[in-house]
Amino acid sequence: MAKVCASFFPAVRSFAKQTRNQPYKAMSQNKTTTGGKNAALHQAKKGKNDEFYTQLTDIENELVHYKSFFRGKTVLCNCDDPRISNFFKYFALSFNILGLKRIITTCYKNNCPDLFSRNDTEQAVYLIYDGNDGKSMPDWDKVDVKPLHGNGDFRSAECIELLKQADIVVTNPPFSLFREYVAQLVAYNKKFLIIGHQNAITYKEIFPLIKDNKIWLGYGFKGGAGHFISNYEDIASASNHIAGMIRVSGVHWFTNLEHKRRHEELILYKRYNPEEYPKYDNYDAINVDKVNEIPCDYDGVMGVPITFLDKYNPEQFEILGATESEGKGFSNGLFNKDFTITQPLVRGTRIYKRIFIRKIQP
Numbered sequence: 574m575a576k577v578c579a580s581f582f583p584a585v586r587s588f589a590k591q592t593r594n595q596p597y598k599a600m601s602q603n604k605t606t607t608g609g610k611n612a613a614l615h616q617a618k619k620g621k622n623d624e625f626y627t628q629l630t631d632i633e634n635e636l637v638h639y640k641s642f643f644r645g646k647t648v649l650c651n652c653d654d655p656r657i658s659n660f661f662k663y664f665a666l667s668f669n670i671l672g673l674k675r676i677i678t679t680c681y682k683n684n685c686p687d688l689f690s691r692n693d694t695e696q697a698v699y700l701i702y703d704g705n706d707g708k709s710m711p712d713w714d715k716v717d718v719k720p721l722h723g724n725g726d727f728r729s730a731e732c733i734e735l736l737k738q739a740d741i742v743v744t745n746p747p748f749s750l751f752r753e754y755v756a757q758l759v760a761y762n763k764k765f766l767i768i769g770h771q772n773a774i775t776y777k778e779i780f781p782l783i784k785d786n787k788i789w790l791g792y793g794f795k796g797g798a799g800h801f802i803s804n805y806e807d808i809a810s811a812s813n814h815i816a817g818m819i820r821v822s823g824v825h826w827f828t829n830l831e832h833k834r835r836h837e838e839l840i841l842y843k844r845y846n847p848e849e850y851p852k853y854d855n856y857d858a859i860n861v862d863k864v865n866e867i868p869c870d871y872d873g874v875m876g877v878p879i880t881f882l883d884k885y886n887p888e889q890f891e892i893l894g895a896t897e898s899e900g901k902g903f904s905n906g907l908f909n910k911d912f913t914i915t916q917p918l919v920r921g922t923r924i925y926k927r928i929f930i931r932k933i934q935p
């Protein structure tokens with residue numbers, strides 16, 4: 574069995590001493606210049622680098638809405654080096670408050686406690702934490718990080734064995750593997766709360782799950798953007814820049830845990846008129862440009878921006894489909910096949926992708 578980097582215990586201790594959200598050393602060193610808008614996301618999509626880390630405050634801000642689900646449960650964070658992950662930190666520090674049974678974390682291709690995983694080893698580590706005999710603080714000297722046999726890929730047999738033991742999976746997985754990551758959670762029938770990008774909403778593997786109310790969005794990040802601890806170059810404007818972090822717009826929490834906001838009714842105040850809400854040229858539905866302008870008195874099919882999902886209440890609306898530009902057959906028969914253009918067309922002009930919805934009649 575390969576050796577785990579000898580210095581991980583000091584790392585766990587120094588981890589415990591980190592101030593809230595304060596990343597480890599070298600946070601601002603070795604900047605990786607990737608260029609372009611939302612550079613980290615582009616890199617992630619290319620599968621080249623998924624190394625950016627979630628802040629503790631972002632985890633706390635979301636998790637506060639789901640506390641009741643965790644009592645007596647085993648939580649798995651399977652894209653998380655326990656020595657640096659704020660997910661592990663959050664659950665370890667909240668172990669008694671949440672009434673957890675166990676925390677399991679596994680990391681990927683890394684056995685040294687460095688903030689920025691280099692993914693340069695075929696050996697990874699895992700940790701099982703069962704609390705500290707009722708004490709509120711973990712005893713970091715006793716937090717026992719162990720070597721895995723393999724590289725910690727969430728799809729590996731040994732990681733799947735750990736997944737089977739878990740009740741709820743909570744993490745920020747690699748964006749580049751989001752489809753496979755969610756498919757595995759669904760296949761193993763797991764509850765989850767994970768971070769992803771809003772582009773994933775219309776992936777052909779993800780959208781049917783959203784449409785069928787098997788996955789929904791959580792409360793989310795303020796302004797729809799998150800700052801993540803990273804050594805990528807941040808191209809955020811000066812007012813948005815935070816040292817040692819990248820700003821990623823369009824990030825969301827995806828979950829199958831119920832939450833209160835999902836059942837709040839969206840207040841509708843606008844009235845339908847055909848001028849303001851024209852029918853698409855190529856879809857059998859009317860176009861609504863802004864979610865808060867959904868007409869209160871229209872009972873037919875409406876195309877709305879994907880930001881609708883932030884406000885989606887399944888008792889108020891049903892989701893029928895999405896534009897075929899996102900996938901063949903997505904529109905559920907609303908597309909007029911005489912057209913070759915699958916993006917929604919309004920009076921001859923292409924507009925951005927849409928989700929088709931209809932009010933549920935009381």
Ligand SMILES: C[S@@+](CC[C@H](N)C(=O)[O-])C[C@H]1O[C@@H](n2cnc3c(N)ncnc32)[C@H](O)[C@@H]1O
Nearest residue numbers: 623625626627652653681725726727745746747
């Ligand atoms: C966006 S980072 C988030 C890290 C951590 N979950 C957090 O939020 O701070 C995604 C992590 O997934 C890891 N990863 C990449 N491919 C993986 C795989 N196949 N299996 C498990 N983890 C993987 C990366 O090493 C990276 O640390």
